[in-house]
Amino acid sequence: MKRLLSAPSFTAWVSVALMGVLFAAGATGYTGFASTQVVLNLLIDNAFLLVIAVGMSFVILSGGIDLSVGSVLALTTMVAAWLLQVAQWPAELVIVIVLLGGAAFGALQGLIIHVFKLQAFIVTLAGMFLARGLCFLISVDSITIDAPLFVTLSQTQIPLFSGAFLSPGALMALAVLGAGLWIAHCTAFGRTVYALGGNEASALMMGLPVGRTKIAVYGLSGFCASLAGLLFSFYMLSGYGQHAQGVELDAIAAVVIGGTVLTGGYGYVAGALSGVLVLGLIQTLIAFDGTLSSWWTKIVIGALLFVFCAVQRLLSLKKAGA
Amino acid sequence: MKDAALPMPTQRVPATPLWRHPLARPLAALALLLAVAAVFVPGFFHLEIKDSHLYGSLVDILNRAAPLMLAALGMTLVIATRGIDVSVGAVVAIAGTVACVLVGSHGLAIAFAAALGAALLCGLWNGLLVSVLGLQPIIATLILMVAGRGLAQLLTDGQIITVYEPASFFWLGAGHLLGLPVSIFVVALVAGLTALLMSRTALGLFIQTVGINPVAARLAGVRTAAIVFFVYVYCSLGAGLAGLMISSNIKSADANNAGLLLELDAILAVTLGGGQLSGGKFSLAGSLIGALIIQTLTSTIYAMGVPPQVTMVVKAVVVFAVCISQSSFWSRKSA
Numbered sequence: 187m188k189r190l191l192s193a194p195s196f197t198a199w200v201s202v203a204l205m206g207v208l209f210a211a212g213a214t215g216y217t218g219f220a221s222t223q224v225v226l227n228l229l230i231d232n233a234f235l236l237v238i239a240v241g242m243s244f245v246i247l248s249g250g251i252d253l254s255v256g257s258v259l260a261l262t263t264m265v266a267a268w269l270l271q272v273a274q275w276p277a278e279l280v281i282v283i284v285l286l287g288g289a290a291f292g293a294l295q296g297l298i299i300h301v302f303k304l305q306a307f308i309v310t311l312a313g314m315f316l317a318r319g320l321c322f323l324i325s326v327d328s329i330t331i332d333a334p335l336f337v338t339l340s341q342t343q344i345p346l347f348s349g350a351f352l353s354p355g356a357l358m359a360l361a362v363l364g365a366g367l368w369i370a371h372c373t374a375f376g377r378t379v380y381a382l383g384g385n386e387a388s389a390l391m392m393g394l395p396v397g398r399t400k401i402a403v404y405g406l407s408g409f410c411a412s413l414a415g416l417l418f419s420f421y422m423l424s425g426y427g428q429h430a431q432g433v434e435l436d437a438i439a440a441v442v443i444g445g446t447v448l449t450g451g452y453g454y455v456a457g458a459l460s461g462v463l464v465l466g467l468i469q470t471l472i473a474f475d476g477t478l479s480s481w482w483t484k485i486v487i488g489a490l491l492f493v494f495c496a497v498q499r500l501l502s503l504k505k506a507g508a
Numbered sequence: 509m510k511d512a513a514l515p516m517p518t519q520r521v522p523a524t525p526l527w528r529h530p531l532a533r534p535l536a537a538l539a540l541l542l543a544v545a546a547v548f549v550p551g552f553f554h555l556e557i558k559d560s561h562l563y564g565s566l567v568d569i570l571n572r573a574a575p576l577m578l579a580a581l582g583m584t585l586v587i588a589t590r591g592i593d594v595s596v597g598a599v600v601a602i603a604g605t606v607a608c609v610l611v612g613s614h615g616l617a618i619a620f621a622a623a624l625g626a627a628l629l630c631g632l633w634n635g636l637l638v639s640v641l642g643l644q645p646i647i648a649t650l651i652l653m654v655a656g657r658g659l660a661q662l663l664t665d666g667q668i669i670t671v672y673e674p675a676s677f678f679w680l681g682a683g684h685l686l687g688l689p690v691s692i693f694v695v696a697l698v699a700g701l702t703a704l705l706m707s708r709t710a711l712g713l714f715i716q717t718v719g720i721n722p723v724a725a726r727l728a729g730v731r732t733a734a735i736v737f738f739v740y741v742y743c744s745l746g747a748g749l750a751g752l753m754i755s756s757n758i759k760s761a762d763a764n765n766a767g768l769l770l771e772l773d774a775i776l777a778v779t780l781g782g783g784q785l786s787g788g789k790f791s792l793a794g795s796l797i798g799a800l801i802i803q804t805l806t807s808t809i810y811a812m813g814v815p816p817q818v819t820m821v822v823k824a825v826v827v828f829a830v831c832i833s834q835s836s837f838w839s840r841k842s843a
Binding site: 251298301302303304305307308309311312313314315316318319320321322323326427432435438439442448449479480481482483484485487488489491492495496499503 | 592637641642643644646647648650651652653654655656657658659661662665666772775779785786815817818819820821822823824825827828831832835837
């Protein structure tokens with residue numbers, strides 16, 4: 187027990203356990219909760235959040251933070267909708283352009299953070315304003331997307347066993363998670379990210395490519411945000427500047443609940459999945475209950491964020507004291 | 509206001525040229541903006557007296573900037589200790605909601621006291637997380653930012669609460685005193701008291717010390733935890749007062765949208781005013797000017813008929829420019 191408590195992966199396991207408890211609570215409390223489709227719907231409805239959370243994991247592991255992801259998501263839906271509907275560009279080209287655009291936006295933020303030695307949160311805060319503002323420069327109204335490729339992707343159901351199905355978006359999100367896991371744990375870049383988050387000065391003295399890695403981390407986060415924007419536009423079939431308000435907070439909450447330490451250097455990209463699923467389960471439980479109002483979601487997420495931060499902090503204090 | 513600018517070493521040096529004064533840049537920016545507004549907006553500087561109240565764009569800007577100035581004063585002190593408080597908007601929503609819920613049944617005094625009490629509790633919570641538990645300020649205050657609006661919505665059951673009476677409730681946000689909006693006097697009072705507190709007691713110096721080097725400050729005997737605790741409580745109280753002002757002005761409480769993104773504007777006001785996000789350097793007068801710059805920008809863009817959302821792009825560009833110009837990158841180059 188004591189060893190389990192002092193293990194650094196403790197909070198990550200807590201989130202997995204919490205996931206089990208929430209699901210068990212739903213399954214015993216509400217009829218129809220314990221079906222495969224409810225679980226798969228968690229993935230379908232939160233596919234975009236999972237993709238953002240994977241990108242955010244890398245940023246937080248490197249000791250930074252990216253507040254611009256929600257706005258980059260909205261900007262992606264807006265640019266994609268405008269290029270498809272107004273400029274009538276082919277869907278494949280639009281997809282490539284917005285993905286490159288998102289990555290470039292993120293990388294530029296990383297470049298500013300690195301070159302001018304600025305705090306990540308203020309730079310990405312300005313990025314958040316910029317991306318949201320650019321959305322409204324394109325159009326203040328919502329643009330409906332009816333490009334055939336987007337509609338097909340939106341309506342396709344990939345059948346699994348016994349009538350349950352997944353959406354292409356959810357599959358893509360899982361693929362991103364897999365790629366994220368591989369990058370974090372099996373590549374030199376991943377190890378550099380951990381080293382950077384552990385101690386930037388030491389990473390620099392070890393001769394690791396600190397600047398390049400930092401820029402790449404924010405570029406990756408921007409890429410994930412614009413991919414999430416694409417998934418979001420498959421899901422909503424529209425581009426709108428008000429899409430995904432506050433998603434950056436959900437993503438940070440998911441990463442923290444998944445067991446990644448906010449000061450960087452410690453955690454798992456896989457935690458993004460358990461964090462997102464915990465958030466999704468809370469929303470599903472509240473929806474199933476029917477009597478609880480939607481604002482309970484915010485309160486519960488805030489409370490969970492507090493508990494996980496406090497536990498992380500107390501554990502690190504104990505370790506420092508021992 | 510200008511003499512109330514704080515114990516800043518650069519001001520004491522007699523040979524400092526005027527343009528190196530810490531307030532020179534924000535003031536120049538404000539003047540430039542006003543000049544642009546004067547050119548593009550006809551009648552911008554026009555003031556007139558109607559029903560013994562002074563009317564005009566300038567008065568309007570001061571009035572509308574009042575809640576932001578209150579939030580910026582608190583944010584200035586928080587940032588001076590190397591902290592950040594992103595829960596300001598949520599506290600605005602909570603305070604406004606509490607006041608609007610209670611004012612009908614319990615009267616004005618109790619409603620205002622309860623609203624400020626709720627803001628005080630928010631401040632105590634933030635202070636506890638940052639100074640006692642030692643969480644990173646952005647994360648500690650993020651918790652309240654996420655949950656705070658949920659709590660406010662819980663109080664109103666998700667509805668927008670409209671207040672019809674007493675009429676005295678509208679005095680704070682929409683009333684007039686000596687021909688000027690009441691909100692201007694409230695800001696002047698709060699700013700004056702804060703400036704006195706910073707310049708006549710050692711508190712200002714302590715806050716700067718904590719911001720420059722928290723460890724050294726603690727070793728030198730400064731009670732850093734207490735100072736940090738104080739600034740978060742102060743910031744939340746200011747936000748609470750701003751929330752009262754906003755609710756009183758719009759005669760309702762909107763838990764979802766009241767004070768939305770106010771924290772970002774407050775942070776922007778502090779940076780524009782010359783406060784450094786890395787802590788230690790702050791100017792209350794500068795932050796007030798920063799808040800005025802933001803409101804002038806917003807009002808001018810409105811008056812010019814440009815879609816108001818464009819302000820976000822302009823703000824973003826300004827933040828990038830200010831941060832990059834403050835960066836140590838340049839001093840290293842010149843050294």
